[in-house]
Amino acid sequence: MTIKTHTRREFLASVVASGATGLSGMSAFATSGTAARGSEPARLIPYGSAVRAGALATDMAYRQAIVANCDIIVPEGEMKWPDLHPARNKFDFEKADALVDFARQHKIEIRGHTLAWYGGMPDWTNEIASRADAEEELVGHIETVVSRYRGDIPSWDVVNEPLIDWPEDANSLRPSIWTRQLGPDYIPIALKTTARVDPTTRLVLNEYDIEYKGDRFAARRKALIQLLRSLRDRDVPLHAVGLQSHLFGDRALDRDALQAFLREIAALKLDVLITELDVIDYEFPADIGERDARVAAIARDYLEAVFEVVHPKALLTWGLTDRYTWVPTWFKRADGLPNRPLPLDAGLKPKPLFDVIEGFRRKFA
Numbered sequence: 001m002t003i004k005t006h007t008r009r010e011f012l013a014s015v016v017a018s019g020a021t022g023l024s025g026m027s028a029f030a031t032s033g034t035a036a037r038g039s040e041p042a043r044l045i046p047y048g049s050a051v052r053a054g055a056l057a058t059d060m061a062y063r064q065a066i067v068a069n070c071d072i073i074v075p076e077g078e079m080k081w082p083d084l085h086p087a088r089n090k091f092d093f094e095k096a097d098a099l100v101d102f103a104r105q106h107k108i109e110i111r112g113h114t115l116a117w118y119g120g121m122p123d124w125t126n127e128i129a130s131r132a133d134a135e136e137e138l139v140g141h142i143e144t145v146v147s148r149y150r151g152d153i154p155s156w157d158v159v160n161e162p163l164i165d166w167p168e169d170a171n172s173l174r175p176s177i178w179t180r181q182l183g184p185d186y187i188p189i190a191l192k193t194t195a196r197v198d199p200t201t202r203l204v205l206n207e208y209d210i211e212y213k214g215d216r217f218a219a220r221r222k223a224l225i226q227l228l229r230s231l232r233d234r235d236v237p238l239h240a241v242g243l244q245s246h247l248f249g250d251r252a253l254d255r256d257a258l259q260a261f262l263r264e265i266a267a268l269k270l271d272v273l274i275t276e277l278d279v280i281d282y283e284f285p286a287d288i289g290e291r292d293a294r295v296a297a298i299a300r301d302y303l304e305a306v307f308e309v310v311h312p313k314a315l316l317t318w319g320l321t322d323r324y325t326w327v328p329t330w331f332k333r334a335d336g337l338p339n340r341p342l343p344l345d346a347g348l349k350p351k352p353l354f355d356v357i358e359g360f361r362r363k364f365a
């Protein structure tokens with residue numbers, strides 16, 4: 001396929017050379033901190049986005065925006081079971097391979113998402129009828145997928161969303177084919193298998209809904225810490241916690257509890273990644289200026305709380321542009337207006353959220 005006109009590096013160089021501060025000179029890359037120490041350029045916290053292979057293949061402006069802005073990409077669906085493993089004895093790597101090639105071509109890092117999840121499983125997995133079968137399928141899937149991309153994927157969301165909505169403790173795991181047949185053992189099995197197959201990849205446990213005030217969120221933080229501690233106590237390999245960071249305007253950030261939670265993660269010697277940041281705006285005012293300002297303010301408050309305690313190894317949003325976002329699938333606006341949860345608008349112009357993210361990356365570089 002013939003595509004893009006410049007590489008990310010060239011784009012960034014041209015931005016610096018021209019003194020422009022944003023995507024295609026449209027704005028942004030605003031900084032609130034010092035990006036350079038002496039003559040050495042500072043190493044910013046890597047920014048990345050979830051991507052869609054189909055859109056990358058057909059929408060050249062989107063493709064160019066990804067190349068221009070992302071140090072990291074993560075497939076939104078192409079490395080999940082339904083895409084990779086559509087039938088029991090069938091793997092399909094076409095779309096995942098295309099993304100790995102795209103990342104290599106543009107010297108962008110690619111994260112893997114995800115190996116052990118309750119959600120979005122292909123129908124055939126309902127046929128898994130015994131513990132031995134389940135272990136064979138889970139281990140076999142990880143061996144096949146992780147070995148194929150060994151050396152290409154330096155970080156995997158091995159375990160995604162293990163906890164139920166309102167957990168009592170670390171064993172309150174979401175019902176899935178894995179918990180049905182393997183119980184809580186599915187987590188160490190997945191982590192150990194990934195580590196065995198690619199000893200160099202970083203193993204991430206990815207979770208959501210841990211940042212707010214209220215008993216449910218407190219229960220989630222507590223259960224997650226218990227789970228992480230029990231993995232550590234059993235010498236199960238794990239390098240990082242992914243904070244998905246799907247943020248909501250109608251919830252109150254529990255700054256103190258979030259920071260205490262992050263200190264506990266740091267005490268467990270685990271890294272933190274922000275893996276799926278977006279701001280769900282379905283109940284915000286229609287006015288675009290007001291809405292974008294609220295989205296940016298919510299992200300700013302959250303990132304400030306996080307960055308005061310830990311410096312995430314990476315900061316990814318779940319999509320780069322409002323043109324392609326999962327949000328309306330679940331959180332459509334009552335007024336019918338399109339959602340605006342991401343750093344670039346549907347026309348690929350940077351929004352205030354973009355500047356907020358860029359500011360944190362620079363301030364804490």
Ligand code: G3I
Nearest residue numbers: 076077080113114119120160161208244246276318325326
């Ligand atoms: O690919 C099929 C297509 O063949 C079919 O015709 C079409 C009809 O509905 O569905 C297509 O699959 C959809 C898939 O996205 C690809 O577009 C699924 O129905 C749909 O459920 C799936 O949604 C994804 C969801 O995870 C479930 O896998 C979202 O795009 C994706 O943004 C979302 O991502 C999750 C993260 O993995 C974990 N954290 C939360 C985040 C947001 O929900």
